[in-house]
Amino acid sequence: MAMVETSEAALATLLNRGVVDAVVRTDLERMLQAGKPLRIKFGVDPSRPDLHLGHAVGFRKIRQFQELGHHVIIIIGDWTARIGDPSGRSDTRQMLSAAEVHANAQTYLDQMGKIVDVDKIEVAWQTSWFEDFTLEDVVRLCAKYTVNRMLDRADFSTRYGGGQAVSVVEFLYPLLQAYDSVAIEADVELGGTDQYFNFQVARDIMPAHGLQPQQFLTWPLLVGTDGTRKMSKSYDNYVAITDEPNDMYGKVMSLSDEVMRDYFETLTDIPAPVLDEMFGEMEAERRNPRDVKAHLAREIVTQFHDEASAHAAEAEFVRMFRQGALPSDIPIIALDDALRSANTIVDALIAANLAKSRSEARRLVQQGGVRLDNTRITDTNTPYTAQPGQIFQVGKRRFGEVSEGS
RNA sequence: GGGUCGGUGGGCGAGCGGUCAAAACCACCAGACUGUAAAUCUGGCGCCGUAAUGGCUACGGAGGUUCGAAUCCUCCCCGGCCCA
Numbered sequence: 001m002a003m004v005e006t007s008e009a010a011l012a013t014l015l016n017r018g019v020v021d022a023v024v025r026t027d028l029e030r031m032l033q034a035g036k037p038l039r040i041k042f043g044v045d046p047s048r049p050d051l052h053l054g055h056a057v058g059f060r061k062i063r064q065f066q067e068l069g070h071h072v073i074i075i076i077g078d079w080t081a082r083i084g085d086p087s088g089r090s091d092t093r094q095m096l097s098a099a100e101v102h103a104n105a106q107t108y109l110d111q112m113g114k115i116v117d118v119d120k121i122e123v124a125w126q127t128s129w130f131e132d133f134t135l136e137d138v139v140r141l142c143a144k145y146t147v148n149r150m151l152d153r154a155d156f157s158t159r160y161g162g163g164q165a166v167s168v169v170e171f172l173y174p175l176l177q178a179y180d181s182v183a184i185e186a187d188v189e190l191g192g193t194d195q196y197f198n199f200q201v202a203r204d205i206m207p208a209h210g211l212q213p214q215q216f217l218t219w220p221l222l223v224g225t226d227g228t229r230k231m232s233k234s235y236d237n238y239v240a241i242t243d244e245p246n247d248m249y250g251k252v253m254s255l256s257d258e259v260m261r262d263y264f265e266t267l268t269d270i271p272a273p274v275l276d277e278m279f280g281e282m283e284a285e286r287r288n289p290r291d292v293k294a295h296l297a298r299e300i301v302t303q304f305h306d307e308a309s310a311h312a313a314e315a316e317f318v319r320m321f322r323q324g325a326l327p328s329d330i331p332i333i334a335l336d337d338a339l340r341s342a343n344t345i346v347d348a349l350i351a352a353n354l355a356k357s358r359s360e361a362r363r364l365v366q367q368g369g370v371r372l373d374n375t376r377i378t379d380t381n382t383p384y385t386a387q388p389g390q391i392f393q394v395g396k397r398r399f400g401e402v403s404e405g406s
Numbered sequence: 407g408g409g410u411c412g413g414u415g416g417g418c419g420a421g422c423g424g425u426c427a428a429a430a431c432c433a434c435c436a437g438a439c440u441g442u443a444a445a446u447c448u449g450g451c452g453c454c455g456u457a458a459u460g461g462c463u464a465c466g467g468a469g470g471u472u473c474g475a476a477u478c479c480u481c482c483c484c485g486g487c488c489c490a
Contacts, residue, residue: 226433250442250443254444255442256445257441257444290442290444293442293444294442317442317443321443322442357453358454358455359452359455360451363435363450363451364435364436366436366449367435367436367449368436369437370436380456395435395437397443
């Protein structure tokens with residue numbers, strides 16, 4: 001049996017840093033101190049495999065459990081993914097084919113592998129216990145829970161009270177998810193704070209199956225780069241786990257200052273006292289917030305890539321945005337027939353794919369956003385002759401160098 | 407099945423016969439500034455095009471009324487709510 005770490009310091013970090021709730025805290029503590037590997041459950045939704053830093057917050061917590069020697073079991077929600085979204089959004093989900101779910105799950109694990117040791121993880125497919133579920137099983141499961149309890153969930157009660165539809169299926173979802181805990185005999189479940197209710201349902205149901213109720217731990221939902229809404233692909237305020245170093249660095253730099261601290265706490269291992277000092281200096285205006293953010297950006301890029309890439313990304317960022325210099329790596333614009341036949345700057349922007357329509361190209365030029373060989377062009381009728389080596393700049397971030405190559 | 411309210415630009419949502427390519431807000435793009443791709447400020451944000459108060463296509467779909475429709479009428483499709 002593997003060794004399990006039980007030191008006070010390690011447990012304190014585990015239970016406090018980047019944690020919203022630990023339920024039931026004292027029980028969980030006792031179990032962690034007992035020195036036996038616990039069965040840690042983490043459910044994965046395989047319908048959306050595009051992961052961002054918000055997910056990474058959870059992965060880091062999962063890794064902490066791994067490092068202490070606990071056994072992590074990932075449940076691929078391949079079955080519940082099909083019965084619809086529980087959170088009341090009306091758009092019904094598309095049914096995914098088994099192959100799609102499989103592919104998504106693999107992508108998910110690959111990305112997760114940047115943080116968690118996936119080799120040590122047990123992967124459990126929900127279908128393996130739900131495919132043989134009978135109507136009788138479903139009814140029995142439902143019998144263990146009450147509508148009253150379901151309505152405890154804020155989302156349900158507000159909608160119900162406000163005369164809005166609450167589908168019966170939505171009641172089923174937490175029950176099925178709770179049953180997962182029964183199926184794998186979870187000791188502890190981990191997830192975002194939005195999962196609180198579902199985890200609680202599992203606690204309620206487990207004793208009826210002869211199990212101890214699971215404990216659980218929730219982490220905060222990371223705020224996105226806009227500084228207000230939670231990080232999500234649909235708000236386009238996310239930093240993807242798979243983003244390239246330069247992109248990742250830049251996106252972190254575009255964070256609102258107010259959320260920096262949250263990022264440090266949930267996405268880095270920098271000890272709290274060090275953070276306190278850093279932010280103290282910043283508030284006393286002895287330290288530039290920009291540099292604090294740069295530190296954060298370096299930390300994050302290092303985690304998902306490596307230290308060298310982080311430094312390179314930083315150097316690049318300084319060049320481009322602080323010094324206004326050209327990037328070191330400029331995309332190539334093919335010197336093709338379309339570009340050759342361009343007679344004005346507007347034609348050229350279209351041919352070079354730097355503008356979607358002539359109207360847009362015009363706008364960019366008129367607003368002073370276009371430079372050719374570092375000379376600003378403001379007249380839309382400026383004649384243009386294609387030549388290799390020309391450098392286009394559109395806005396602050398889009399560049400292109402004309403080249404004979406394919 | 408009956409009733410009722412609605413379907414408008416990337417989002418939300420105003421407009422309810424001409425002055426509407428369509429308010430406001432958000433998102434997005436550009437410029438200025440800066441401590442950064444932050445904040446703030448300015449401009450832009452259907453397409454084609456200009457010296458332009460120019461042209462074209464658009465307000466769920468198809469027809470119609472009108473000199474003129476996102477706005478009125480008919481039918482159809484889709485959604486919310488209420489009653490059965």
